[in-house]
Amino acid sequence: MNAKVRLGEFLQTRRSQLQPEDLGIPGYGERRRVPGLRREELASLAGVSVSYYTRLEQGQSLNASPQVLDAIARALRLEEAERLHLHNLARSTATGSGRGRRPAPERVTEATGQLLEALAQVPAIVTGRRSDVLAWNRLGHELFAGHLDPGAPDRPAERPNMARLVFLDAHTRDLYADWPAKARAVVGNLRLVAGRHPDDTALHALVGELSSRSQEFASMWADHRVTACAVATYEMRHPLVGPLTVTQQTLSQGPGQDQGQNIVVATTEADSPARTTLALLAQVTPQRDPARPELRAAGSG
Secondary structure: OOHHHHHHHHHHHHHHOOOHHHHOOOOOOOOOOOOOOOHHHHHHHHOOOHHHHHHHHOOOOOOOOHHHHHHHHHHOOOOHHHHHHHHHHHHHHHHOOOOOEOOOOOOOOHHHHHHHHHOOOOOEEEEOOOOEEEEEOHHHHHHHHOOOOOOHHHOHHHOOEHHHHHHHOHHHHHHEOOHHHHHHHHHHHHHHHHHHOOOEHHHHHHHHHHHHHOHHHHHHHHOOOOOOOOEEEEEEEEOOOEEEEEEEEEEEOOOOOOOOOEEEEEEOOOOOHHHHHHHHHHHHOOOOOOOOOOOOOOOOO
8 A cells, every 4th residue: 555545544534533513513413424524624623725635635745744734633633643643654655655675684682682681570572663572581471472482582484473463363362351452552553653664565464464364453454543552551361370460561762773673561560469460470480491591682683
């Protein structure tokens, strides 16, 4: 899908999700043929001409200024992550991005590996741009994917992918008491990444695979929701130690060769039952064989 289509679909979908009465637009009892705002209503709220907004939505205007995009974002009542997503889509439309490039191999840097080792007392995993698991510590493996080979992230061709696990893996689906909330967060984050990297062919392939194999993913993807997964609380149902409530925090890596990678950690409240349950998980799971280090950061490719 080219950049023009992505921008148009995002605008159309978000416009359809706004109710006129919520914005103080009188309906005069009329029956609307399509849900949401009309183009002329959205254009009026944004302070642009109807013809200009129509061209933008149809991908025929390639020079929308940041000020105009912000005005449209306010009219659509977009949150900050969604506003940035709109700017990314417009930028890729203007520059003609989206032709597709061979993605560079992802690897965990030595510094990130050291940080992961320092987080040994909490579950932690390193994920790449497309949510591939590049590395995990012992607790991270046991909490999020204890049914998988702990050495899988060391082998690029076998790396688990968290989006695939959430939608296609029964163990991971059962792990979350509110699976739809976790699923929506995964889709929203993929939407955000797709806007930032419109020419990532591997990401497009992942979205295509999930869309064809999961009707739930396809439906959520068509909703065009964007989510920045920074902090979220989930009730988990671990098969070994039972229920526990964790706060998943995503620590984004800075610019450089590891850009696009995240460290996801799961923390619990002090003196809570969940803290006790997590400590129990650390006790009942086996220690890794010293001959097989649990993280080979510099060698991952």
